[in-house]
Structures are given as structure tokens and as C-alpha cells.
Amino acid sequence: MDIAENIRKFKEELGDNITLVAISKTKPAGDIMQAYNEGQRIFGENKIQEMTEKWEELPKDIEWHMVGHVQRNKVKYMAPFVSLIHAVDSLKLLKEVNKEAGKNDRTINCLLQIKIAEEDTKFGIDEEKAREILKSEALARYDNVKITGLMGMATFTEDMEQVKKEFLKLKSLFDDLKQEHPNFRTLSMGMSGDYKVAVECGSNMVRIGSSIFGERNYN
Numbered sequence: 001m002d003i004a005e006n007i008r009k010f011k012e013e014l015g016d017n018i019t020l021v022a023i024s025k026t027k028p029a030g031d032i033m034q035a036y037n038e039g040q041r042i043f044g045e046n047k048i049q050e051m052t053e054k055w056e057e058l059p060k061d062i063e064w065h066m067v068g069h070v071q072r073n074k075v076k077y078m079a080p081f082v083s084l085i086h087a088v089d090s091l092k093l094l095k096e097v098n099k100e101a102g103k104n105d106r107t108i109n110c111l112l113q114i115k116i117a118e119e120d121t122k123f124g125i126d127e128e129k130a131r132e133i134l135k136s137e138a139l140a141r142y143d144n145v146k147i148t149g150l151m152g153m154a155t156f157t158e159d160m161e162q163v164k165k166e167f168l169k170l171k172s173l174f175d176d177l178k179q180e181h182p183n184f185r186t187l188s189m190g191m192s193g194d195y196k197v198a199v200e201c202g203s204n205m206v207r208i209g210s211s212i213f214g215e216r217n218y219n
């Protein structure tokens, strides 16, 4: 894998209006630095401990995104530095993020993860639950947390019509909620296998791992 070349290719293809999150989970610091030296500053991880270790080791102008499922008892480790949490799915989690962000004198931006896939293996909440969270009185009191948009993962399938249907559903919910929530600006959808469809459907943030860094080895 020529990581630098891949970063150049994605930047050119995505342009200025679509944010590239380079998903570096399981990849070593050296790989991240190859992307960094090509100007990439936003990296995503799905485990808090791994992300924290990389944050400690790597340049401090990197923006770290947590894209995986978040356990409440681990929020404190990333609260000092995380710049966006993509997969928020409950008020309880928002309460914890708010508390830990406050201790660090920060406001942490979060996305609500919406379940759009037909498979039932994916995390995320439905539209009704998202609306309930957004209008809750509790959230209004959480001064150190801000919901800035939505994230979704489509069904893992070759059937791009299915994927498109799911992304369009998310885009339409995003547009709808944006009317009432001025902080809404980020629609995180699209990965290596489906980012082209996601962009076609209105995504403005894509999360690309294997097409930049190569296949992941979990051994």
C-alpha cells in the first residue's frame, strides 16, 4: 500500500467540501505518519485505549475521531482530546460525555448513530429515539456536549441499490433535523466499499480505512 498516494487520491476525489477521516484502527504509528506527512490531520479509531495511546505518541495537531461503540466507563480517557464522537446512541452516554468534557473545560461534539441497515448486527438508534434525545430537557442542560449531526452505516452488501436507499433515508432525516437544530452540519456516511454512493447521496464526511492503509490484520 502506498499510503501517501492513497491520501492524495482521496483528497483530490473528495475536494474541500467532504471531510476525509482516515480510519487507522489496528495500524501502527508509522502508517499514520505517512498519511500525516501528506497533510492528513483527521484520524479515526474504534477503541478508546488504542486511540489514547496513539494520541499520546503522535503530533498534537491530529484531530482524533472515535467511530466505534463507546462504553461509558471509558469516556474519561478520551475526554481530554477527542474531537468528534461518531456513534452516540443514548442520553446516558451524552450525560457521561458532558460530565467528563466539563472536567476538561471542553465542549465535545457528537453525532447520533442512526440504524439504517437492514442487518440487525449494527449499532444505532431509530429516528424516533433520535428526535426524543434531541428534544430532551436533559440535553438542553448539558453545556459541554453538542450534537452536530448524524452517522450511519449501510448494510454490508454488493447491492448498491440497497445501500443507496439506506443512505438516502439518512440524508433525508439529516436535512429534516437540520431545520430545527442549527448545530447540525455533519453527515458521516461512507466507508471504503460504499463511499462513492454515500457521497452521491449527500454525505459530507467519509470514514476510509482499508482503501488508505490496506487490509487490517486482527491477529
Ligand SMILES: *Cc1c(COP(=O)(O)O)cnc(C)c1O
Residues within 6 Å of the ligand: 023, 025, 046, 067, 068, 191, 192, 193, 207, 208, 209, 210, 211
Ligand atoms: C473500520 C471502520 C470504518 C472503515 O472501514 P473500511 O471498510 O476499512 O474503510 C468506517 N467506519 C467505522 C465505524 C469503522 O469501524
